[in-house]
Amino acid sequence: MYRLLKQEGSARRGEFQTVHGTVQTPAFMNVATAGAIKGAVSAYDLKNLDCQVQLCNTYHLHLRPGDETVKKLGGIRNFTRWSGPVLTDSGGFQVFSLAKLRNITEAGVTFASHIDGHKIFMGPEESMRIQSNLGSTIAMAFDECVENPAEYGYAKASCERTTRWLERCKIEMKRLNAAEGTINPQQLLFGINQGCTFEDLRVEHMKNIAEMDLDGYAIGGLAVGEPTHEMYRIIETVEPYMPRNKIRYLMGVGTPANILEAVHRGVDLFDCVMPSRNARHGHAFTSLGCRNLLNAKYELDEAPLDETCDCPTCRGFSRAYLHHLFKAGEMLAMRLTVMHNLYFYNNLMKKIRNALDAGNYEEFYRSNREPLGKRI
Numbered sequence: 001m002y003r004l005l006k007q008e009g010s011a012r013r014g015e016f017q018t019v020h021g022t023v024q025t026p027a028f029m030n031v032a033t034a035g036a037i038k039g040a041v042s043a044y045d046l047k048n049l050d051c052q053v054q055l056c057n058t059y060h061l062h063l064r065p066g067d068e069t070v071k072k073l074g075g076i077r078n079f080t081r082w083s084g085p086v087l088t089d090s091g092g093f094q095v096f097s098l099a100k101l102r103n104i105t106e107a108g109v110t111f112a113s114h115i116d117g118h119k120i121f122m123g124p125e126e127s128m129r130i131q132s133n134l135g136s137t138i139a140m141a142f143d144e145c146v147e148n149p150a151e152y153g154y155a156k157a158s159c160e161r162t163t164r165w166l167e168r169c170k171i172e173m174k175r176l177n178a179a180e181g182t183i184n185p186q187q188l189l190f191g192i193n194q195g196c197t198f199e200d201l202r203v204e205h206m207k208n209i210a211e212m213d214l215d216g217y218a219i220g221g222l223a224v225g226e227p228t229h230e231m232y233r234i235i236e237t238v239e240p241y242m243p244r245n246k247i248r249y250l251m252g253v254g255t256p257a258n259i260l261e262a263v264h265r266g267v268d269l270f271d272c273v274m275p276s277r278n279a280r281h282g283h284a285f286t287s288l289g290c291r292n293l294l295n296a297k298y299e300l301d302e303a304p305l306d307e308t309c310d311c312p313t314c315r316g317f318s319r320a321y322l323h324h325l326f327k328a329g330e331m332l333a334m335r336l337t338v339m340h341n342l343y344f345y346n347n348l349m350k351k352i353r354n355a356l357d358a359g360n361y362e363e364f365y366r367s368n369r370e371p372l373g374k375r376i
Contacts, residue, residue, distance in 0.1 A: 001188070001215060002247040002268075006356055010239060010266035011365075013356035016216075016247050019186040020077070020085040020137045021052075025247065026263045026352050028345045029053040029087055029271040034060045035080045038276050039338030040331060043082035048312065049339060050346040054082045055271045058130050058140075059094035062122075063115055067133035075135025075183040087271070088136035090127045090169075090192075093145045093220075093252070104144065106161065124168035132176040135183030140218065141169040143192045148226040155196040159205045166191050166209055188215035190249060196221060197230050199237045206241040217242050218249040219267075223258075232261055239266040256285055256348055257373035263352055264365050275341035280334045282326045285344045289374030291319070293337065298323040311343035312336075348372075 002025075006013040016023040030037060030051045037046070046054060056076055061067060073079045076086050095102060095109050102111035108123020122130075127142035143162040146155055170189060177185045191209040195201030209217065219238055222231045235250065242248050249269035250262050259270055275285065282293040286306035291298075293305075304314035305322070313322075313336045325333030355364035 002245060004244065008356055008359060008361045009264065011263050011356060011361050012248075012266060012268055013353060014247070014268060016268070018085045018137045018188065019184065020083075023052050023085060024353055025268040026349055027052050027269055028259065028349050029055040029269065030342050030346070031055045031271055031273050031276065032080065032082075033057045033273070034064070035076065037338060037342065039280050039334045041276075041335065041338050041342070043080045045339060046082065046342070049343040050350065051084070051342065052346070053085045053087055054080070055087045055089065056080075056134065056136065057091075057094065058088045058127065058134070059091035059098070061134060062091065062130050063113055067130040071133040071135065071183060077135065085137040087138040088131045088134050088140065090140040090142040091122055091130065092127070092143045095122060096145050106164070108142070124165040125172045128169050128172040128176060132173070132182060132184075132187060136187065137184065138188045138190055138216070139173065141166045141189060141191050143194055143220060145221050145224065146194065146196055147224050148196050148221070148230075150196040152198060155198055155201055159195050159201050162192070162194050163205065163208050166212065170212060170214070190214060190216040190218050192218045192220040192251070193238055194221045197226050197234060199234070202234055202238050203241055206238050210241065210243050214246070216247040216249060216269075218251050220251045222250070223253050228258070231258075232265065235262060235265045235267065242266070255373065256345070257369060259345075259348065260352070260365055260369055260372060275345050276338045279337035279341040282333070282337065284337050285341050286376070288371055289376040291376055293319065293322050293326055295323075305337075305340050306344070309340065309344060309347070311340050311347075313340040313343075
């Protein structure tokens with residue numbers, strides 16, 4: 001399903017074929033948590049923003065409207081009207097980040113809903129059943145995401161349990177894909193590498209899950225408290241042990257500069273709420289760095305957000321207008337800036353792919369790593 005087309009150093013150019021379409025990689029997945037991008041952006045908008053994959057949240061959709069409801073409505077793609085591939089996360093990260101009270105056992109996790117406090121149990125089988133009901137293209141295995149820094153003994157035990165959970169996910173997905181009435185009988189399963197910032201745990205865990213011959217492999221448990229240089233160190237540590245013929249996904253990362261660095265280290269797939277979340281607070285990513293549209297200097301600035309960008313926002317509106325909309329509390333401010341940021345991320349990935357196709361990614365990487373990390 002993953003075809004490596006070209007490689008420059010560790011950076012990889014590839015194609016990922018799925019039942020719902022082929023993804024050109026490296027790629028960024030736009031995060032539609034509850035079936036929509038926060039900031040009033042729909043699936044139809046995403047098509048005009050060069051999005052390839054929509055990511056939806058298993059935990060949130062399970063709570064509302066309910067995965068059984070989504071199944072009755074034809075699955076997440078029909079529900080949202082997104083025609084391309086959809087990845088659903090396992091719900092594990094939200095269980096560990098949102099639930100104030102939780103009890104972890106070998107069977108799974110019992111926790112309280114962050115909405116109304118009612119008790120919920122989720123384990124590998126439950127996560128797979130929810131994702132099967134959603135009918136996503138790619139389902140993520142249920143895992144435990146441990147916050148950094150962590151105690152070594154706990155991280156080791158958690159890794160071992162995550163491996164056992166992955167085995168159960170694989171068995172349950174095989175059963176569900178063969179079951180009558182399954183929305184997507186060709187649903188794919190990605191395993192998640194854990195181990196906090198301990199190199200030996202990361203390598204051992206990656207070796208163990210690589211033997212399971214899954215459809216793709218993710219690096220999880222990063223960007224959860226550790227310094228950026230630690231994240232890069234772990235990617236470099238794990239990458240040699242990731243199957244070369246399978247797609248590689250770095251979960252929840254990150255800034256444009258983070259993405260550039262991770263591609264340089266061999267990652268194919270990314271997701272993050274940052275482009276939409278930052279946009280809703282007036283922060284726009286550009287080729288020269290990140291702009292804070294709340295700054296008074298934009299009050300009379302008639303230039304577009306990014307003079308090199310041809311997104312709908314940059315083609316039609318000025319920095320001065322967006323500054324005004326944010327100051328006036330207009331919802332349109334968020335929508336226009338979210339659309340720009342998503343387009344910017346997707347277009348950055350296209351530029352990375354083009355550089356890899358042309359054999360000059362190293363030059364692209366070196367000339368863009370500094371400006372992409374600036375605040376202007």
